[in-house]
Amino acid sequence: xxxxxxxxxxxxxxxxxxxxxxxxxxxxxxxxxxxxxxxxxxxxxxxxxxxxxxxxxxxxxxxxxxxxxxxxxxxxxxxxxxxxxxxxxxxxxxxxxxxxxxxxxxxxxxxxxxxxxxxxxxxxxxxxxxxxxxxxxxxxxxxxxxxxxxxxxxxxxxxxxxxxxxxxxxxxxxxxxxxxxxxxxxxxxxxxxxxxxxxxxxxxxxxxxxxxxxxxxxxxxxxxxxxxxxxxxxxxxxxxxxxxxxxxxxxxxxxxxxxxxxxxxxxxxxxxxxxxxxxxxxxxxxxxxxxxxxxxxxxxxxxxxxxxxxxxxxxxxxxxxxxxxxxxxxxxxxxxxxxxxxxxxxxxxxxxxxxxxxxxxxxxxxxxxxx
Amino acid sequence: xxxxxxxxxxxxxxxxxxxxxxxxxxxxxxxxxxxxxxxxxxxxxxxxxxxxxxxxxxxxxxxxxxxxxxxxxxxxxxxxxxxxxxxxxxxxxxxxxxxxxxxxxxxxxxxxxxxxxxxxxxxxxxxxxxxxxxxxxxxxxxxxxxxxxxxxxxxxxxxxxxxxxxxxxxxxxxxxxxxxxxxxxxxxxxxxxxxxxxxxxxxxxxxxxxxxxxxxxxxxxxxxxxxxxxxxxxxxxxxxxxxxxxxxxxxxxxxxxxxxxxxxxxxxxxxxxxxxxxxxxxxxxxxxxxxxxxxxxxxxxxxxxxxxxxxxxxxxxxxxxxxxxxxxxxxxxxxxxxxxxxxxxxxxxxxxxxxxxxxxxxxxxxxxxxx
Numbered sequence: 007x008x009x010x011x012x013x014x015x016x017x018x019x020x021x022x023x024x025x026x027x028x029x030x031x032x033x034x035x036x037x038x039x040x041x042x043x044x045x046x047x048x049x050x051x052x053x054x055x056x057x058x059x060x061x062x063x064x065x066x067x068x069x070x071x072x073x074x075x076x077x078x079x080x081x082x083x084x085x086x087x088x089x090x091x092x093x094x095x096x097x098x099x100x101x102x103x104x105x106x107x108x109x110x111x112x113x114x115x116x117x118x119x120x121x122x123x124x125x126x127x128x129x130x131x132x133x134x135x136x137x138x139x140x141x142x143x144x145x146x147x148x149x150x151x152x153x154x155x156x157x158x159x160x161x162x163x164x165x166x167x168x169x170x171x172x173x174x175x176x177x178x179x180x181x182x183x184x185x186x187x188x189x190x191x192x193x194x195x196x197x198x199x200x201x202x203x204x205x206x207x208x209x210x211x212x213x214x215x216x217x218x219x220x221x222x223x224x225x226x227x228x229x230x231x232x233x234x235x236x237x238x239x240x241x242x243x244x245x246x247x248x249x250x251x252x253x254x255x256x257x258x259x260x261x262x263x264x265x266x267x268x269x270x271x272x273x274x275x276x277x278x279x280x281x282x283x284x285x286x287x288x289x290x291x292x293x294x295x296x297x298x299x300x301x302x303x304x305x306x307x308x309x310x311x312x313x314x315x316x317x318x319x320x321x322x323x324x325x326x327x328x329x330x331x332x333x334x335x336x337x338x339x340x341x342x343x344x345x346x347x348x349x350x351x352x353x354x355x356x357x358x359x360x361x362x363x364x365x366x367x368x369x370x371x372x373x374x375x376x377x
Numbered sequence: 378x379x380x381x382x383x384x385x386x387x388x389x390x391x392x393x394x395x396x397x398x399x400x401x402x403x404x405x406x407x408x409x410x411x412x413x414x415x416x417x418x419x420x421x422x423x424x425x426x427x428x429x430x431x432x433x434x435x436x437x438x439x440x441x442x443x444x445x446x447x448x449x450x451x452x453x454x455x456x457x458x459x460x461x462x463x464x465x466x467x468x469x470x471x472x473x474x475x476x477x478x479x480x481x482x483x484x485x486x487x488x489x490x491x492x493x494x495x496x497x498x499x500x501x502x503x504x505x506x507x508x509x510x511x512x513x514x515x516x517x518x519x520x521x522x523x524x525x526x527x528x529x530x531x532x533x534x535x536x537x538x539x540x541x542x543x544x545x546x547x548x549x550x551x552x553x554x555x556x557x558x559x560x561x562x563x564x565x566x567x568x569x570x571x572x573x574x575x576x577x578x579x580x581x582x583x584x585x586x587x588x589x590x591x592x593x594x595x596x597x598x599x600x601x602x603x604x605x606x607x608x609x610x611x612x613x614x615x616x617x618x619x620x621x622x623x624x625x626x627x628x629x630x631x632x633x634x635x636x637x638x639x640x641x642x643x644x645x646x647x648x649x650x651x652x653x654x655x656x657x658x659x660x661x662x663x664x665x666x667x668x669x670x671x672x673x674x675x676x677x678x679x680x681x682x683x684x685x686x687x688x689x690x691x692x693x694x695x696x697x698x699x700x701x702x703x704x705x706x707x708x709x710x711x712x713x714x715x716x717x718x719x720x721x722x723x724x725x726x727x728x729x730x731x732x733x734x735x736x737x738x739x740x741x742x743x744x745x746x747x748x
Binding site: 031037038039040041042043044045046062066071074075081084136148299300302312316317318320323325327328330331332334335336 | 416707
């Protein structure tokens, strides 16, 4: 790790499926694909790591089937790194009739209503079956804003679960002879700085190889997200990777990096693309707008992606207006390029020691909006 | 043109956007895109010509807009050949409240209910505005099976329209200095051999540079389609291209070629792909079937396309089950490869004088079904 004058760090994370330059943004491939992109496109875009969702893959096609077919990398034919979440967040946000006990969380599938029990041990087992390069512990995710007592109880349970998960993951990984997989703890504590610190301290005692900050960017102001993040990163050891889960908007990425975050993921670039929201160096372009009907410029005049090199705004607008799948393909390609290229610029800025300048320029562009 | 022992012909069609080896299958790009494929993929697949739909492009984004932006090739960034239909078939199948007079056909848009009048002259103008390499005359398409008097009246009107369209197209093209565009007549006559002959003779008098057979493969038995096709091709001059519109199924393509057809188009490979129907050398594979859940073979074991080289049936099945857009992308890519590769084999078979043998082998495989 090489630190900037602020908290920003340049690093390299080594996994069984290649090294990853950090800070890194991980495109989300929920159901064993980054929506509307072939793996060939992700490779062209330079993605070194993507995220898979344990909850979805457990329910369909099932982790046992994926294990049998050689693991998630082989199943989806992706030979670069994969991080899987623990399924916790989706259980709490997507499933019905969930019931949390100390044992784990019982829930009904959003697909067919079938009942399932996800425990810390089970979440570890699923991720080992998937063969994730980086696995996450099961944590208790709560709705926000949360009363202090609820947040405190969630921290307590998250720590207890983290201990069990850590032990179980190590045992299982040793048994399988797979000791190169990472397993990260997740800090909870809602928007209470002291609870965040408490959660961090407790997880540090377990001694995970990496730490995530969970339960943020779920509706609270950006300033609060930053405040909670720095409370955690200040306590974390310098040599271990830090992952801020589920962020973020382009204009926020550099802020998180400046607070010492190494890894981020978000559905925003892919989801926004499918809704005709294009990220550009000049801000968001809502490409369905009639003003683009005759606009022969590329989506982003300074972008070097294969979409911007070939297609016009007028054409993309038409494809969206006509409801063509090709619209999602092209827009997603560009948006992922935008995020990954943005991270390349952030890494470069850290190396040159001018992340703060870079960050303020980005902010200015986004406030100004598109040309 | 080089003829096989039967009626099959090997040829080359020269257009302002490159030469096309015939017999050729043209993927359908209704709304200025072949659904779920980037142009880069079509180029990788070796497509030399695609089809655009005048009806759709006229309504959205509008031919005037496309003309203003430099024509359809530039608008969609496709530098190879484009054939556009006349819009007739879509007016008759998609729009509401159509009223046919000798002047043309008045219809309401299926998009917004707006009223439009499509005349033979207008259809020619739209296609000139789009800059099609090959344009088609407006014909009267009737429902089948049709009574003889209806079919006869449609032939009469189609011929009258064809004369007007031919004159107008030449005038406009001369005025624009665009004399390299092709303009094909369309033979009608439903399933009446004598009407088909009459229609052909009348169009031959107009002297089009190429001829299409329309109004077939709309529900009648394959034998009837073939019978009507050969009635027409027997009368057509050897040196001019012949296009059988809207066909066909893989096991039928060689039959049409054997009857002297040079060009075909069909939504089948793309539409079937989106519905999880995969064409393979062993017949159709309905990939959502549970039997493929753990099938680690490629979609088609003998296929050389980039999808078959990388992905498994199990993975494709999962993507379809999960409703992922990536499923349509991969399946469409493979199906178009299948069709274009099939046509390559047909052209090779013609050159070696063994199309009949090739055709019977295909039939046998398709009757046998997938392994």
